[in-house]
Amino acid sequence: MxxxxxxxxxxxxxxxxxxxxxxxxxxxxxxxxxxxxxxxxxxxxxxxxxxxxKIYWSPPPRGILKWNVDASYDPNLPHAVVGGVLRSDSGAFVALFSSPIPKMEINSAEIYAIVRAIKITSTSDRIKHQQIIIESDSLNAVRWCNEDHGGPWNLKFPLNFIRNAKNSELSISITHKKRDANMVADSLAKQGLRRDAEFLAWC
Structure with missing residues (x-):
């Protein structure tokens, strides 16, 4: 309840x-x-x-979907959480997720938020053939994802997954946006701190 x-x-x-x-x-x-x-x-x-x-969410170009993702953690809890919301160019909600992950440094958690958005996209016949923007408020995470190689050694596998996904049949771009324009994803991540299982909803 x-x-x-x-x-x-x-x-x-x-x-x-x-x-x-x-x-x-x-x-x-x-x-x-x-x-x-x-x-x-x-x-x-x-x-x-x-x-x-007054820093508002900005819609993607016409015909494109946009994920806003974020991560959150509480030092008193044994896990962190990633969350995301997918919206259309009209601002309509398409999907929401909130997922617990192992506790980690916040930039690393942002990488896992991007990974989760890509996995949801790639397994959905509804959206996997559409052009997708993934927006994060972590400048470091976005930079690592857009580099051809490098990044923290402990993120080698998720970063390789992201780079391979960008070079596959998926049409994905990853961009940075300040947290003030990313409040729904931020709220989903914080709300997920009270969950021990993933929440995923299609609208």
């Missing part, structure tokens, strides 16, 4: 963020305290913070 409640609150937070008016709370804050949804419209943040908040 707790996971269902969190999923409902997460969806509400996405819808609220899509409204024209400003809303001062993040998805994570709503999950911690659902009373945030009772906001009366009074501004609770400074003008400077409000300007910083």
């Amino acid at each position: 707790k996971e269902i409640q969190d999923l409902v609150l997460l969806r509400i937070s996405w819808w609220v963020k899509g409204w024209a008016g400003p809303f001062p709370y993040s998805s994570e804050e709503i999950l911690r305290n659902p009373n945030c949804l009772c906001w009366s419209g009074q501004s609770l943040i400074s003008h400077k913070e409000a300007v910083a908040e």
Whole structure:
């Protein structure tokens, strides 16, 4: 029941963020305290913070799908989590995932988030023939994925998997975007810290 409640609150937070008016709370804050949804419209943040908040998700070019992926960990938990959301050029949700992984350094975890997005793409007849952008907020992870070789020695296998996937029949590009434009994936990753199994949903 707790996971269902969190999923409902997460969806509400996405819808609220899509409204024209400003809303001062993040998805994570709503999950911690659902009373945030009772906001009366009074501004609770400074003008400077409000300007910083206005970094929105940007749609991919027409006919292209875009994964936003992220990773999260809690030092008090024995695992980390990767999460991602796939959207169309109109902003419509296509798929969501949240997966536990072994605890690791955050840039390494971002690599595994990209790997999971590629695996979901490659095994789905619905999307594997479409052009896909994978967007991460880790500049290091994106750089390693786009290099022909190199990267940390302990990431040799996942990086080779990513490079081989990019050179296969899949049409994939991997790009960097700041976390502020990646809030849905960030929320999925944080929400997944409370799970011990993968969550995958097609919309």
